[in-house]
Amino acid sequence: MVAEALLVTYFFMEAVNMEKNAESSLIVGNVVTGNDFFGREKDIEKFIGLLRNKSNILLLGQRRIGKSSLMLETANRLKDEFICLYTDIEHCDSPEDVIVKFGKTAQEHRSLIKTIKDGVLKMFGNIKDSIEEVSIDNVAGVKLREGANRNWMNMGEQLFEWLSKADKPIIIFFDELPIFINRIMRDDNKNITPERQKVVDVFLSWLRSSGIQYTDRIRIVVGGSIGIEPLLAQINLSSHMNTYTAFPLPPWDTATAMEFISDRADGNNILFEEGAKEYFLEKLGVAIPHFVQKFLQNICWDCLDRNSKNCAISDVERVYNDKLLAVQGSIELATYVERLERTLGSEKYNLAKELLSEAAITGKLTGKAAMIITGNYYSNQNEKADAIRFLLKTFEHDGYLHQSGPDYVFKNILLKNYWIKEFSFNFTPANQRVEFNGVSK
Ligand SMILES: Nc1ncnc2c1ncn2[C@@H]1O[C@H](COP(=O)(O)OP(=O)(O)OP(=O)(O)O)[C@@H](O)[C@H]1O
Ligand SMILES: [Mg+2]
Structure with a gap:
């Protein structure tokens, strides 16, 4: 009888654990x-x-x-x-x-x-x-x-x-x-x-x-x-x-993302210190579920490595820079580049990369900067305007840039930081180019 009762208790506990695992699991990719x-x-x-x-x-x-x-x-x-x-x-x-x-x-x-x-x-x-x-x-x-x-x-x-x-x-x-x-x-x-x-x-x-x-x-x-x-x-x-x-289908709103982070943090025994969850979301910019999951998974692994349950703002910052933006950690971010290459012809692809670099590095893409950059690819004014219009539509649709007043900016801060890391090395912003005021700077 005792053995039977123990067995029932064991299966009950197993079921509880399984349920807990299912709810606290972090799934990245599938x-x-x-x-x-x-x-x-x-x-x-x-x-x-x-x-x-x-x-x-x-x-x-x-x-x-x-x-x-x-x-x-x-x-x-x-x-x-x-x-x-x-x-x-x-x-x-x-x-x-x-x-x-x-x-x-x-x-x-x-x-x-x-x-x-x-x-x-x-x-x-x-x-x-x-x-x-x-x-x-x-x-x-x-x-x-x-x-x-x-x-x-x-x-x-x-x-x-x-x-x-x-x-x-x-x-x-x-x-x-x-x-x-x-x-x-x-x-x-x-x-x-x-x-x-x-x-x-x-x-x-x-x-x-x-x-x-x-x-x-x-x-x-x-x-x-x-x-x-x-x-x-x-x-x-x-x-x-x-x-x-x-x-x-929009990104998660802040309330949902917060709820998810709290829920999975509880399930994985992670304690976010004050302000750390907010900072987590700030560093992503938009709560794309995949990146929320991935960031959280890396934070859990980091806690495991440090033998600590606590996650402070400084830990969030470190994991972000060392893991999410690491060369090996950013395959999904690299596909943002690869997708452009696949769907645009080579000329438009190179132009797209430059326009995005301008937006990432200077903080915004203005109409004037876009025209200057596009001038290296097309000489005809109509062609220039058409190319810019087409690319801005693509950027907006696929989550690269969003309109903000008269300009275009990155909302996805993770992508913006990735872009800066990848492409700032040999990029000259439009206002430092000869064409900007008609004079060299
Ligand atoms: N509702 C959700 N709850 C929890 N995680 C989610 C949810 N939706 C997406 N995810 C996370 O995002 C990842 C990608 O999900 P999914 O493959 O459905 O996205 P997708 O938009 O089809 O991606 P792709 O653009 O590559 O086709 C999942 O592995 C998971 O980490
Ligand atoms: Mg899909």
């Missing part, structure tokens, strides 16, 4: 759902409201803000009401790839296995009788690829039609659509070509008309970590997204 998904109740409520209202959604938000997590958390919460199909298309190279990947997601969904498999096999002249039951899965997969390669649009239309007959309405999440679009609109030298532009046009038209055709049964959510609007504006295809309701 998508978060369930207990690990913090806050965002109002965002989820609005998002779900739109889906119930049969909207197709364009989920917007800067890097690492939690877009994928929001999609997957929503999918979890709605699983009794909708069939949710989440497909990350970041690595797809063509519309054919998207259809195959999406078809496989559908085929692997518990409640759709039969519909999709039967549909595919029927489409290929009911070969079901001639194959053994065990190999039907493989054959259906192969046929899906064969169908997409032969005519991806036809295969896609078939998939939508089968899905529209499922017993519950469907939500299709296409994550990283802009990265896919950016890939297919450029050739190997990263140049946009008319042929590739056409492929984008056909793909987005197809997606839009499929969304419209099955409004009652299927909702489409597209999201991604680069702005689709500036991307499509480059090839005059912005109108393809106008049937989607834009849903901007």
